[in-house]
Amino acid sequence: MTPPSIDAHVRLDTHPTHPSAVIATLTGTQAHIPHVGLEAADWHVVAKNTLVLARIDHEEPYWAEDAARELIAEGIAVEITPRLREAIDEEWTWADYPMPWCTRTEIREVSAEAQKIFDDIRHGHLLIHAHAHDGHTTVAVGTYLNTGKSVYLHGQDHLRQVADTFDSPAQALVSFERVHGDTVRPGPAPMTDTERAAAEARTSLITPPAEPETVPAYAADPGNHDDLLDEFLDAHGDWSKWRTWSDDTTHAIHESQTLRIERIHDAPAHETAWTIAAYETPVSDRTWHLTATSTTPAPVLQELLHHLADGDGLDTAVSGAMDEKSVTAATKPLLEAGWTHTVDGRWIRWTNPSKDAGVLFDAFAAQKPNSALTTWTIWAGPSVDHPTWALHTSPHAPASMLAGLATELAHGTGTRRPLHPGTTQRCTRTPVATTPPVRSSLPVQTRKR
Numbered sequence: 001m002t003p004p005s006i007d008a009h010v011r012l013d014t015h016p017t018h019p020s021a022v023i024a025t026l027t028g029t030q031a032h033i034p035h036v037g038l039e040a041a042d043w044h045v046v047a048k049n050t051l052v053l054a055r056i057d058h059e060e061p062y063w064a065e066d067a068a069r070e071l072i073a074e075g076i077a078v079e080i081t082p083r084l085r086e087a088i089d090e091e092w093t094w095a096d097y098p099m100p101w102c103t104r105t106e107i108r109e110v111s112a113e114a115q116k117i118f119d120d121i122r123h124g125h126l127l128i129h130a131h132a133h134d135g136h137t138t139v140a141v142g143t144y145l146n147t148g149k150s151v152y153l154h155g156q157d158h159l160r161q162v163a164d165t166f167d168s169p170a171q172a173l174v175s176f177e178r179v180h181g182d183t184v185r186p187g188p189a190p191m192t193d194t195e196r197a198a199a200e201a202r203t204s205l206i207t208p209p210a211e212p213e214t215v216p217a218y219a220a221d222p223g224n225h226d227d228l229l230d231e232f233l234d235a236h237g238d239w240s241k242w243r244t245w246s247d248d249t250t251h252a253i254h255e256s257q258t259l260r261i262e263r264i265h266d267a268p269a270h271e272t273a274w275t276i277a278a279y280e281t282p283v284s285d286r287t288w289h290l291t292a293t294s295t296t297p298a299p300v301l302q303e304l305l306h307h308l309a310d311g312d313g314l315d316t317a318v319s320g321a322m323d324e325k326s327v328t329a330a331t332k333p334l335l336e337a338g339w340t341h342t343v344d345g346r347w348i349r350w351t352n353p354s355k356d357a358g359v360l361f362d363a364f365a366a367q368k369p370n371s372a373l374t375t376w377t378i379w380a381g382p383s384v385d386h387p388t389w390a391l392h393t394s395p396h397a398p399a400s401m402l403a404g405l406a407t408e409l410a411h412g413t414g415t416r417r418p419l420h421p422g423t424t425q426r427c428t429r430t431p432v433a434t435t436p437p438v439r440s441s442l443p444v445q446t447r448k449r
Contacts (some may be wrong), residue, residue, distance in 0.1 A: 006075045010034050012064050013081040018201035020053040022064040022084060034076050041067055042119055044202040054201035056118050056194050057111035057158035061087040097359065098159065100161040117153065118195070120144070121188070126151075129173055130188040132180035133386045133413040140191050143169045152176065157194045184387055193269055212415035218380040219358040220414025222389070224272065224300030226250075229263050232305045257282035259308060265292045270387075274301070276308070288396040295389040299378075299414040300405065304391075307401045322366045322375070322395065330402035334359060337410035357409060358386055369395045378405060 008028035017022035017085075026035055026049040035049065041063075043051040053060045053067075065088045080088070092106070102110065120126035121142070131140040137159075143150040150172035151165035166172035177184050191199070231254055241252040245351045252261040258279045267273035273294035277286045290299065318377050327348070332351045335341060339358075342349045346364040351357070357380035365373035374392040381388030391405070 006030050006033055008034050009077045009079065010068075010071055011079045011081070012036075012068060014083045014087060015052065015054070015201055018054060018197060020060045020087070021052055021198070021201040022060045022245040024051045024053070024064075025049065026051075026068075033074075034071055037071065037074075038067060039356070040106055043067075046203065052202055054198040055115055056198055057108075059108060059111055059115075061090070064088070073093075092157075110161070113162075114155070114158050117160050117162070129169060129187040130176060130184050130186050132176070132183040132185065134180065134183075139163075139176075139180065139278040140189065141172045142321065143172070147396075156189075156192050185382055185386070189386075196370075207318070212417045214413050215416045216352075216357070217297055217303075217408050217412030217414045218352075219298035219416060220297035220299050221416045222295050222301075225263070225294065225296075225298075226265060228298060228301055228305065229261070232309065236309055254308075261308075264294075269293065269295050270389075276304070279303055286394075288394050288398070290391060290393045290397060292391045293387075293389050296391065297389065297414055299412050300378075300389075300391070300408055303404050303408040303412070303433070304401070307398075307404050315414055322399070326399045327361060330399045331359065331361075331406055333403065333407040333410045339410065352409075356380060356382070359406065366395050371395065376402060378409070 006028075008026065008030045010026075011025040013023050013025070015023055024034075024038055024043060028317060031049050035051070038051050038053075039045065041053075043053045048159055053064060055063070060341050061084060064084065065080070068080060092168040093104070096106065099107070099110070102438065117126065117294070121128060125146060126142050126144050128140050128142040131138060133139070137154065138156050140153045141150065142153065148168070150166040150169050151162045152166070152172065152175070153160055154163040155161055164175075209312050227248065229252070233241055238255045239252050240255070241248050241250055250261075250263045250265065252263070253259070258281065260277050260279075262277075264273050264276040270293055272291045274289075274296070275289060277289040279285070280287050290304070292304070331341075331350055334352075337352075339350045339352050342351070346362060348361040348363060350359040358378075360375060360377040362375050362377075363395075365371055365375045373394045376391075377384060377391040378391040379387035379389065385389075393402070
């Protein structure tokens with residue numbers, strides 16, 4: 001039986017800025033009918049008769065086609081643009097997916113469950129009490145307000161799963177704190193990049209980009225690290241570069257061949273994206289090295305590159321273990337800016353007044369020149385154990401470089417573009433399944449025609 005015709009037309013198209021989100025534009029005297037159905041399927045209203053579907057599993061084209069079939073079955077005219085049709089027909093998979101035995105359908109089922117958990121958190125149905133990092137990924141504990149059932153979550157984004165359940169919030173929290181101890185932090189974890197992108201896609205399409213705000217250097221946006229490296233190399237002809245055959249890494253080397261930079265272009269947010277190493281001679285072992293994550297703020301990275309450009313980094317001779325005088329000189333800018341200085345056994349800490357940035361010195365590691373232990377950790381974010389970004393150095397890192405970084409942390413500024421108006425950070429990275437262990441960062445999505 002042919003369904004009755006409804007005076008409504010739905011046009012489905014790709015989002016202008018979000019890589020996988022879908023926009024529905026409704027017209028007709030009965031546009032309210034598909035409007036209600038799409039809202040019920042968690043499409044988000046961004047303007048009059050305009051809705052957006054933005055998910056954390058990048059499956060929007062699949063679910064848009066599913067919505068189109070249901071609308072057509074109800075007698076509503078649906079137009080799918082060629083761009084969206086191409087995305088619907090595109091075959092893709094997750095690189096390094098942690099459950100390789102899953103079929104494409106099973107992967108989508110896992111993602112759909114993760115999406116439901118995410119939506120329950122976003123809509124306030126699932127209250128997150130605390131989160132932690134288990135060494136591989138984010139974990140969290142929360143309670144469903146409608147049933148009172150508490151859950152242990154493991155993983156993030158499209159890999160988030162319910163790993164355990166409890167009869168009460170108290171039981172859940174006691175178990176969570178017993179397992180994760182000092183790493184437990186109250187409330188939900190910071191949004192992941194994927195969650196942030198989905199939140200931004202759900203804002204009004206006509207909302208102008210928020211103006212950048214001036215913030216301390218340690219809280220600034222990362223900017224484009226590839227551009228920063230290119231600008232550095234263009235300005236300094238005594239450096240040369242080459243890119244690996246796989247095109248995922250750039251190497252830069254000083255003409256003396258005693259300073260080298262490795263830049264991994266698509267490193268996950270909290271993994272090493274930069275390695276800077278110094279050598280006493282072109283054929284000797286490294287005398288010191290520094291690593292930085294891909295989320296390192298642009299001003300901090302620029303200060304590091306300025307140090308290399310000034311030639312200070314060429315002083316690569318091993319001068320012995322870092323002594324108290326060197327440590328004091330390197331961290332003097334922090335104390336002058338009012339940072340707190342504490343000593344805890346082998347650890348010396350400097351923490352800013354708002355406690356969201358710090359420097360950690362391992363006095364034991366500093367006495368072991370050939371040790372793989374990190375001597376200096378420079379960080380910002382929720383804590384040193386779960387930072388938004390971090391730098392790590394080996395013993396013998398130049399005191400002048402550390403002093404420059406300390407000055408930038410204490411007095412430098414940068415810009416950060418805030419979320420669009422109406423966007424919140426209620427979404428969380430909360431965690432998952434016990435087997436197999438889930439990676440701490442999202443797999444990179446690769447597409448193939």
